[in-house]
Amino acid sequence: MFTSFVESSSSKRKKNKDVANKCSTKSKTSSFEEKLDVVLDALSTKSTQTFPPNGPSATIADCMNIVVTFPDFEEGSKKYSQALRVFIKKQNREAFMYPTTHEAKMEFLKLLMEE
Numbered sequence: 001m002f003t004s005f006v007e008s009s010s011s012k013r014k015k016n017k018d019v020a021n022k023c024s025t026k027s028k029t030s031s032f033e034e035k036l037d038v039v040l041d042a043l044s045t046k047s048t049q050t051f052p053p054n055g056p057s058a059t060i061a062d063c064m065n066i067v068v069t070f071p072d073f074e075e076g077s078k079k080y081s082q083a084l085r086v087f088i089k090k091q092n093r094e095a096f097m098y099p100t101t102h103e104a105k106m107e108f109l110k111l112l113m114e115e
Contacts, residue, residue, distance in 0.1 A: 058093040060084070066096075070106045079113070086112045 067073050067083045074080060087093050092112055099105045 057090055058097045060087045060093065063087045063093050063096050066102065066105060067109065069102060070109075082113045083109055 064084060064087065067080065068075060072079050073083060086109065087096070096105055096108060096112070099108055
């Protein structure tokens, strides 16, 4: 994602460092640039998990199809309605889909419903 940016910025800074090294002084700027290179390298190699991989995020229907399998979450119940309200937020839907078991999903949903 940042690879071309990192390489081009990094190579530009290396050229500037060569010039700075000829003067045999190390400034605060070059130290900052080195740290920036480390951060940019880390960001460019960082991978993130998505649901499903490289596809669209979970929909409200995806989440609610799981929720109706939980005890006391029948359609029309108060808990069902609370869950539906929780899943209006995309980040809640994505986080809900992360646990691998229905039990863990149910416990996480209960936490979200307390907020």
